[in-house]
Amino acid sequence: MAGGALVLSNWMPAWAQPVSPGIAKPLDVLSGEDITLHIARGKIRIDGRDANDVTMNGTVPAPLLRLREGQNVRLTVLNELDEETSLHWHGLLVPFQMDGVPGLSFPGIKARSRFTYAFPIVQSGTYWYHSHSGLQELMGQYGPIVIDPAGADPVAYDREHVVVFSDHSFVHPARILRNLKLQPGYYNRQQQTLAGLLKGEDQSLAERLAWGRMRMDPTDISDVTGAVLTYLVNGHGPRDNWTALFKPGERVRLRFINSAAMTIFNVRIPGLSMMVVQADGQNVRPLAVDEFQMSPGETYDVVVTPSADRAYTIVGESIDRSGMARATLAPREGMVAEVPALRKRPVLTMKDMGMDMEGMAMSGMSMRDPKNAPGVAMGPGVEMISPMPMDRTGEPGIGLGNAGHKVLVYRDLVALDRNPDVRAPEREIEVHLTGNMDRYMWSMDGKTMTEAHEPLPIRAGERVRVTLINDTMMSHPIHLHGHLFELVTGHGDYSPRKHTVNVMPGGKVSWDVTGIPGDWAFHCHMFLHMAMGMMRIVQVRAGEGAAA
Numbered sequence: 001m002a003g004g005a006l007v008l009s010n011w012m013p014a015w016a017q018p019v020s021p022g023i024a025k026p027l028d029v030l031s032g033e034d035i036t037l038h039i040a041r042g043k044i045r046i047d048g049r050d051a052n053d054v055t056m057n058g059t060v061p062a063p064l065l066r067l068r069e070g071q072n073v074r075l076t077v078l079n080e081l082d083e084e085t086s087l088h089w090h091g092l093l094v095p096f097q098m099d100g101v102p103g104l105s106f107p108g109i110k111a112r113s114r115f116t117y118a119f120p121i122v123q124s125g126t127y128w129y130h131s132h133s134g135l136q137e138l139m140g141q142y143g144p145i146v147i148d149p150a151g152a153d154p155v156a157y158d159r160e161h162v163v164v165f166s167d168h169s170f171v172h173p174a175r176i177l178r179n180l181k182l183q184p185g186y187y188n189r190q191q192q193t194l195a196g197l198l199k200g201e202d203q204s205l206a207e208r209l210a211w212g213r214m215r216m217d218p219t220d221i222s223d224v225t226g227a228v229l230t231y232l233v234n235g236h237g238p239r240d241n242w243t244a245l246f247k248p249g250e251r252v253r254l255r256f257i258n259s260a261a262m263t264i265f266n267v268r269i270p271g272l273s274m275m276v277v278q279a280d281g282q283n284v285r286p287l288a289v290d291e292f293q294m295s296p297g298e299t300y301d302v303v304v305t306p307s308a309d310r311a312y313t314i315v316g317e318s319i320d321r322s323g324m325a326r327a328t329l330a331p332r333e334g335m336v337a338e339v340p341a342l343r344k345r346p347v348l349t350m351k352d353m354g355m356d357m358e359g360m361a362m363s364g365m366s367m368r369d370p371k372n373a374p375g376v377a378m379g380p381g382v383e384m385i386s387p388m389p390m391d392r393t394g395e396p397g398i399g400l401g402n403a404g405h406k407v408l409v410y411r412d413l414v415a416l417d418r419n420p421d422v423r424a425p426e427r428e429i430e431v432h433l434t435g436n437m438d439r440y441m442w443s444m445d446g447k448t449m450t451e452a453h454e455p456l457p458i459r460a461g462e463r464v465r466v467t468l469i470n471d472t473m474m475s476h477p478i479h480l481h482g483h484l485f486e487l488v489t490g491h492g493d494y495s496p497r498k499h500t501v502n503v504m505p506g507g508k509v510s511w512d513v514t515g516i517p518g519d520w521a522f523h524c525h526m527f528l529h530m531a532m533g534m535m536r537i538v539q540v541r542a543g544e545g546a547a548a
Contacts, residue, residue: 021334022243028063040080047237053140062143069150075117091127094119096518124149125281126255138173142259157253161244167260224262226323233327261527264319274302280498283416290405293397295477297500297525311335321345346399377446383436392507413496425465448533455539458515470503481520485513515540
């Protein structure tokens with residue numbers, strides 16, 4: 001019987017398999033004015049399997065950089081790879097020459113060479129760092145950053161843990177990309193079936209026919225899924241069971257970072273309410289939630305107060321419910337809590353698409369009518385244009401509309417302190433997020449990074465409103481380097497400040513930003529979307545009328 005149970009366990013998903021007593025080892029920490037990072041090929045072990053990754057100082061994730069607001073830091077990177085590398089300090093306000101994007105802000109770090117980043121630390125909060133070269137970010141080159149405030153921290157807590165979510169594949173990312181180019185739904189193992197239709201699951205026959213006429217798949221939530229990914233917490237798989245310790249009654253600060261290449265996570269701790277206190281490193285008015293959705297590039301700090309002498313499961317469920325990252329919050333090593341089953345996978349609806357698709361199908365309205373999106377370059381890389389994009393910042397993420405508990409939405413976020421620049425924007429820039437899933441092509445305004453020869457110009461000190469419109473079926477977390485922007489969600493001088501924001505399918509998001517001199521990358525943080533063209537350059541220069 002024992003042998004049979006072992007065979008059966010091998011067929012169970014990773015998150016549901018028997019777990020180890022727990023790994024309570026904290027992340028390696030580096031601090032001080034001078035820090036050295038060694039980038040090299042190395043082996044790591046995930047759920048009992050060896051993986052060849054790109055490591056920093058021998059670990060994945062890389063060591064936690066513990067810095068302090070007001071200090072000056074020198075970060076020397078020794079590249080021991082046989083290829084160019086780089087490090088980008090995601091969310092940090094640094095001189096553009098130190099931002100770490102090869103060919104844009106610096107020449108890159110050549111093979112077997114070194115480079116020293118030097119910049120002042122002008123902020124506090126939770127951030128992270130990662131490669132901007134080749135496919136290295138997908139292969140483990142990322143790590144957390146925590147910057148302590150120069151003064152008193154407005155967040156009260158007794159203990160803290162940094163929780164880095166990521167995704168890992170034992171398949172080389174270049175092969176994953178090739179498979180997606182050949183068949184975009186290659187990793188979607190949860191498509192609708194005839195049996196499901198006969199059982200009345202998901203969509204009606206009329207809805208399926210409407211979607212079919214437009215050659216769209218309502219189960220196409222994530223293009224890279226748990227079929228090829230293992231979801232990690234601090235470099236450990238679900239069976240490894242990374243464990244964060246606490247004493248009952250303590251206020252525990254959990255600094256969540258989504259450093260995944262291609263995965264949006266739905267985060268919850270069954271049995272515990274989470275008090276959200278920070279988003280993207282910026283303090284917000286405390287808000288109690290039961291769950292939040294976190295896109296690649298985003299960070300959220302929460303405080304939990306477990307009073308019982310028991311273990312809790314930290315759940316990071318992938319948005320398409322094809323797998324989960326899991327860890328344990330416990331008063332002692334070796335304790336485990338029940339791991340909830342994956343919830344039913346979501347199916348895109350007309351509301352999720354931000355458009356009345358059935359009405360469009362019946363009327364024959366074209367979703368590629370260029371009149372709906374002036375300035376969008378139509379071509380084989382543009383599959384559709386959303387004729388009725390809507391502000392969806394007041395909605396929970398895809399699949400969370402009927403969660404049955406409080407889910408964080410962007411409009412819930414209110415800055416704790418008044419924003420440093422509360423001027424009205426002088427003009428608006430509209431950017432369409434475009435693509436063709438059938439060909440796995442991604443772009444902005446119908447042009448890839450290589451096709452868009454002109455950067456987006458902003459004057460130094462100019463106040464600009466940027467409106468992002470998602471014309472695709474996929475979610476796109478958009479990140480602007482070197483800036484913090486204020487989401488336009490109705491909170492005026494206390495609008496939440498972020499550096500990354502997810503734009504839902506058929507949705508639009510507006511934010512105001514003040515130009516900081518330099519050439520800055522502006523891209524989707526779904527790594528393969530960026531690699532396939534969803535990226536532009538924001539060029540900020542001093543000019544007539546620029547603010548001092």
